[in-house]
Amino acid sequence: MVACLAGGSPLAGMATVNLMGNHEHMMLAALASGETEATDLWLANGGIDSLASWGVPRSAQPREWATYLPKPHLLFLRDLAVRHASGGYLFVHAGVRPGIPIERQSRHDLMWIREPFLSAKDRFGLVVVHGHTPRHEPVVRANRIGIDTGAVMGGALTCAVLEEDRLGFITA
Numbered sequence: 488m489v490a491c492l493a494g495g496s497p498l499a500g501m502a503t504v505n506l507m508g509n510h511e512h513m514m515l516a517a518l519a520s521g522e523t524e525a526t527d528l529w530l531a532n533g534g535i536d537s538l539a540s541w542g543v544p545r546s547a548q549p550r551e552w553a554t555y556l557p558k559p560h561l562l563f564l565r566d567l568a569v570r571h572a573s574g575g576y577l578f579v580h581a582g583v584r585p586g587i588p589i590e591r592q593s594r595h596d597l598m599w600i601r602e603p604f605l606s607a608k609d610r611f612g613l614v615v616v617h618g619h620t621p622r623h624e625p626v627v628r629a630n631r632i633g634i635d636t637g638a639v640m641g642g643a644l645t646c647a648v649l650e651e652d653r654l655g656f657i658t659a
Contacts, residue, residue, distance in 0.1 A: 493563035507567035508580035508619065509598045515564060521550035533639075569597045572613055576649060581619035582631070585609045604631075616647055625656050 496503040510533055517529040526534070526549045538547075543555040553561060570592070571578045577589060579597045582604035587596075589612060596604075601620055610630050621637035625645055636658065638644040643658040 489560045489563065490557075493559050504571040504578070505563075505567055506571065506578060506580055507564075507569050507598060511564055511567060512598050517549065518553040518556075518561075521548070521552075569594050574649065575613055576616050576632075577611065577613040578616045580617065582617050583611055583615055585611075589613065605633075616649070627654065 491497070492505055510529075513525070513529040513532055514534060514537065516525040517534065520526075538552060538555075541556050541560075543552055547555065569579065570589075572589070577583070581598050582596070582600045583589065583592050584596045584600060585603055585607040586609070587593075599619075604615075605620060607630065614629075615631040617631060617633055618635035620633060621635045621640065621642065622633060623636065623642065625636065625647070626633035632647055632654070634645045634647050634656070636643045636645040646657040648655040648657060
């Protein structure tokens with residue numbers, strides 16, 4: 488999948504913004520440090536399959552892993568945005584910390600937060616579109632739209648379609 492996304496927009500002339508989530512963050516930390524804590528965390532959260540998909544030998548040491556990955560894939564992953572605002576929406580992986588202005592949100596919260604974001608009634612200035620917390624169906628609130636429907640666990644993959652004042656979902 489990284490090869491597909493790193494190749495640019497699949498639609499000619501259409502801009503694409505890819506966001507960093509906690510799994511990409513874990514991966515980059517493991518590749519950069521090779522430290523046991525970082526590598527164990529990533530391996531326990533999809534890293535084993537990711538390494539296999541790049542053909543990294545099981546015998547390779549953590550400090551060697553990055554040498555097996557195509558350079559364009561590493562550059563793509565390192566350059567991922569952590570947020571994108573457009574048309575009244577803020578797109579992030581996990582959410583935002585209530586009470587903190589959007590421009591002062593921490594990278595950590597944008598990629599990892601659950602509470603107090605999920606139960607917040609606050610308006611954030613923009614409707615936050617996020618994943619990170621799987622549910623059986625998309626969650627639509629006045630202040631947020633959660634689209635993680637658990638594809639990684641065998642659930643559907645959900646796409647939000649936002650056109651002017653209309654909201655729809657495509658699931659596969």
